[in-house]
Amino acid sequence: MAGDQPPQRPRGSDDYSSGAGKGWTAVAYLISGILVWGFIGWLVDRWLDTGGLATAIGVVVGAAMAVYLIVLRLGGTTR
Amino acid sequence: MTRYTTALAADVPFPPGIEEFYPPSLVGGAGHWLTKFTLLIWIAVAILIVFFLVAYRSPKMVPTRMQWMAESVYGFARDRIAGDLIGHEGARFASYLATLFCFIFVTNAFAIIPFIQISPNSHIAFPAVLAVISLVMFFWVGVRRHGFWGYLKHAMIPPAPWFVLWLLIPIEFISTFIVRPFTLAVRLFANMFAGHMILLVFTLGGFVLLNSAVAFVKPLSVFSWLLAIALTFLEALVIILQAYVFTVLTASYVQGALAEDH
Numbered sequence: 001m002a003g004d005q006p007p008q009r010p011r012g013s014d015d016y017s018s019g020a021g022k023g024w025t026a027v028a029y030l031i032s033g034i035l036v037w038g039f040i041g042w043l044v045d046r047w048l049d050t051g052g053l054a055t056a057i058g059v060v061v062g063a064a065m066a067v068y069l070i071v072l073r074l075g076g077t078t079r
Numbered sequence: 080m081t082r083y084t085t086a087l088a089a090d091v092p093f094p095p096g097i098e099e100f101y102p103p104s105l106v107g108g109a110g111h112w113l114t115k116f117t118l119l120i121w122i123a124v125a126i127l128i129v130f131f132l133v134a135y136r137s138p139k140m141v142p143t144r145m146q147w148m149a150e151s152v153y154g155f156a157r158d159r160i161a162g163d164l165i166g167h168e169g170a171r172f173a174s175y176l177a178t179l180f181c182f183i184f185v186t187n188a189f190a191i192i193p194f195i196q197i198s199p200n201s202h203i204a205f206p207a208v209l210a211v212i213s214l215v216m217f218f219w220v221g222v223r224r225h226g227f228w229g230y231l232k233h234a235m236i237p238p239a240p241w242f243v244l245w246l247l248i249p250i251e252f253i254s255t256f257i258v259r260p261f262t263l264a265v266r267l268f269a270n271m272f273a274g275h276m277i278l279l280v281f282t283l284g285g286f287v288l289l290n291s292a293v294a295f296v297k298p299l300s301v302f303s304w305l306l307a308i309a310l311t312f313l314e315a316l317v318i319i320l321q322a323y324v325f326t327v328l329t330a331s332y333v334q335g336a337l338a339e340d341h
Contacts, residue, residue, distance in 0.1 A: 029254050031262075
């Protein structure tokens, strides 16, 4: 069955399938953006004793970069 | 259920705790290698092998009911999941995706089958292994397509100006290679865990109400059980949906690894 070509039928479920993948990818970006730079900010906090300021900056920068990544990777590409 | 009906007279352990998800060894000395969960996994594998072998033993032009079911499941995985998400290369992955969908569906379904009523997937170990298989698969597929460094570049370096790139690469790495398999495993595990917990709370809660010292409270147990039945139907929906979501996301990750740079 390796040569089988899936029939190209427009159906409602198609949108759901690829939409779900993109949605979860976006969520993964947001979570990891906040985690990665929040964690690095937290380390900086521990190191320089800045009382949570670096963590806050890290979380916000991480979230912003995640949104930027989402636009970059998922925005405007209609498959 | 029998366990609980026999325990009716005695005090029911309420509220249920997480020890429910650590079933004891079935045979002395086998330890964790032979518990209700591992037995259920083997039963699920046996069911799937027998089902597909029998269904396709002598395929007919006009399919029997069983052959029709097997073909529908495979056709669904090939066309609606592999075909739609991965595209014309999807047929290569159809057999794995169909197997994955069926396996998760059958193991999930144990959650609401009477007298079994718990799914192995409500223990994190089983979804974790499935998620690791998905991770290894999309990584391998990506390396085959782009080469090792080519794939890492493809997966981790987005088309962005250099001065933000260093902020983005760690996010790409964590989200692709850690958050993806982690969420894949936790989504399935948490759904099955919570589903089992909810059914336990309302089933056992009915007995707790029935054993109540206050006569007025006793009839309320009927409502608890009615809710348990209603939630079992909800659980049936979750079982299918989670099997589908896991398969769709695996296909979508494979597609991402195969995609050309844009």
